[in-house]
Amino acid sequence: MIAPAVGTASVPKGVRLGYGVGSFCTATFNGVPGLLLLFYMTNFLAVPPWLAGVVVSAPKVWDLLINPLVGRWSDRTVTRWGPRRPWLLAGACTLPIMFYLVFAGPPLTGVPAALYVGVCFLAAATAYALFEVPYKAMPGEMTNDYHERTSLLQWRMVFVGVATAISGVLAPAIVTSGGGEGTLGSYRTMAITISAILLLSMLGSFFGTARAPMTGAPEPDGGGWREQLAAIKGNSPFLWLTVLACVQMFAVSMMLAAAPYFATYTLGSASATQTLFAALVGPILLTMPLWVRVARRFDKRGAMLLAVLLFGGGTIAAMATPLLGPVWAHVTILLVGVGYAGLQLMQFSMLADVIAVDAAETGKRRAGVLTGLWTAIESGVSAFGALAFGIILSLGGFIPSEPSNPVQQPDSAVTAVLIGQTLIPALIIFASALITLKYRLTPPAVPAPSASE
Template identity: 30%
Template sequence: MTAHSMSVGAQADTSAHDGRIATSVLARYGIGQLGAQVFRDTPAVLLPLFMTTMLGVEAWLAGLVVLVPKLWLIVCDPLVGAWSDRARGRFGRTPFLVAGAVLTGLGFLALFTLTKSGSPLLSAAITCALFFLASTAFSMFSVPYLAIAAALSHDAHERTRIMVFRMVFSTLGVLVGVGVAQPLVYGLGGGDFGWTVMAVVLGLASMATMLVTALGLMRVPMIVDQTAPGTLRSQLGAIAGNRPYLVLLTTCLVQNVGQAAGYTVIGFIYLYALQAVWIVPAFILIMSICGIVAQPMWLRLSRTWGKERAYVVASLGWAAVTATWYFIHPADDVLVTLPGLGALGTQHVLVLVRGGIIGVVNSAFVMLSLSMLTDTIDYQRRHKGVANEGVFAGLFSAFEKLSFALGPVLAGLVMSAFGFVSSTGGAVAQTPQAIHGIVLLYSLIPVGTQLVSLLIFSRYRLDR
């Protein structure tokens, strides 16, 4: 059977996937991550801030609001993966990608515009229900999207190239979802109008970029094995024999819990600990530029050192720079004056320096972990003769979303324990103790989980 153009997930001969992937295909694949990253990061960063300062929801309850939909995704993501595996031979994965893109964008818009009520408890319940629906829609896109990466090439280094492009657009998604969202809200007054404009702009941007991938890959041929027979439970049982996959899965789960706790308090860090929300766009811009520029370097290092060693080096670098956030405080001097930014104190300059370093190392270990995921799927294909990419991607995605649900719960518990005060109509002053709890969540707590995850990763072994 020869390779021919057909919908995403259609069969093609293996020889068509041994060479270099066209840059246009990589770009069309990667751009979908921009919108996906906006949906993943913006609610994680801003939904707790929105609920505690606009809806009057207690910090611990805001964490639970995020947790409940994510718990459902532990079941939903593997189901979507298995469903897309079964449907790919006849329909491809395109219907999942298109439906997921449209519904995710609409769900994002609803989260910040349809959740206000006369009661904080009712507002929390509405937010939870809408986030449940939006997260389910996102699963329809994100799981098949991740599965596609393992079906584009047999070459491990080509799969790293795929993830480099994905990481570039992921970084742009962070720039939009974190660097633009919060300053846009507060630039428009920080009230209902600011939140609504942000939701419309980012919701439509998320939908549009995800649709580019969904429609742009319709005729790209994919590697497709026969779907493993049996129930989802039996398919997951086959995964249980893939030790490299299980080690990587556990590593990323532990690592992401700490990172998610940190993401939850980004808005609080710049609002309370640094008192400099205006510097967020510059921080994210520098982080994004450095992350994108560093990608060719990490691609070379992964070939020279191996993906595992490069991953450990990047992870340790991230932990080292993240630990320094513990010493942040509002700037009390003027160190330099820059065009477009104005007067910058020592603390402001250090924030921007951290942004550059974090961009370099964070983009590396995230990209490499996804590249190693495709390696473990290929490992299954070589050893078992069949690899259901959708089930693998679904379980991996489920654990990632679980960690990004546990992170806000951890953050909410720590913030409540340190005395954070919720409000309605805008942010209110916090005690030094409450601010200290926020700083811990952004520094030492994620450093601890990162180091524990590396201990787990030391068990990762993948034959070549």
């Protein structure tokens, strides 16, 4: 299938900046809970690892319902602010509060603590959907140019890198600032700080996209759920991209959930979480222009395959960490980070292409519905990464605890941490290479030169 390039609209730099800053929200909300929430529950609230995995996963399953609804509502929204921006503001007014409550640390342990965190995380996931679904729908409506969408999303990914580095390094640094694995008080301080970052980034994106061009289909889709799902069922690029994103984010989420355990029990230092995370996200800041050139040279599918090989190769190499030490671990995670940067950019650029093609072929504005379904399915599946890692810990005999009663983990639990951080994510990410081959959306064909030329 050929991606259209008609009616190309240039996106002003100010709008690119305003759009990109919203990635501080998306990167932070995905990164911090994915990195710290499972560890927080098992090591501070004495929640069994399998139950903690369920708590992390369950609100994401809720996304399967709420995200498509938000997407559909935003498609049908008609205001002087456009169809998407009112929803950005709604998310900005609710998510920071809900995020703080997740890590507020009430005087509860075990099952009651799990229930409290689960309810708060569910509310936070709902607030996040109000912002994230319309936000991801916007690039496909800003320009119809196949390669300019990649360039636009390069800006977004640079902000993702900055935001992920800040939140992924800052959040663990605040948590461990008092020494050791941290305290409930340090988690509350972290939650307040991250909530402030969320608020500023979401408001910045709302105001910064006020002059964003709108080149998508002029009318929202008036069909019901049955008609919309029927159309999506026949959208092969969308289906394969969704499957691809689900598989890849499942592996990424498992690695994020495993990172604090890997730092604590494999490297012997909880504070190593910060440097490992910096190694993972640092390449996002440095390699985006390179990935844009790779996508132009080998198309987005070729760039995705290269990214998969780098990510998987680095993950497999990290298995040797117990033998080769912390420096080796950081070098291999740096290689994973280069691949991760490519995965992220190609995923979002491909999604923007799918949205633009759908609008061109149907004459309907369904960016919200497509983005909502894609985000919901991807988020729901990726959430099982934490659940899968929690189950691996339980099978390895991991012992839950709280700061007042530290425990010595058995060797089987330490081995489970290593396997959950390296071998299993590597196998999953390599499987995504086969799925990438099924994605068929390509750039517009270049006209053959005439005989006179």
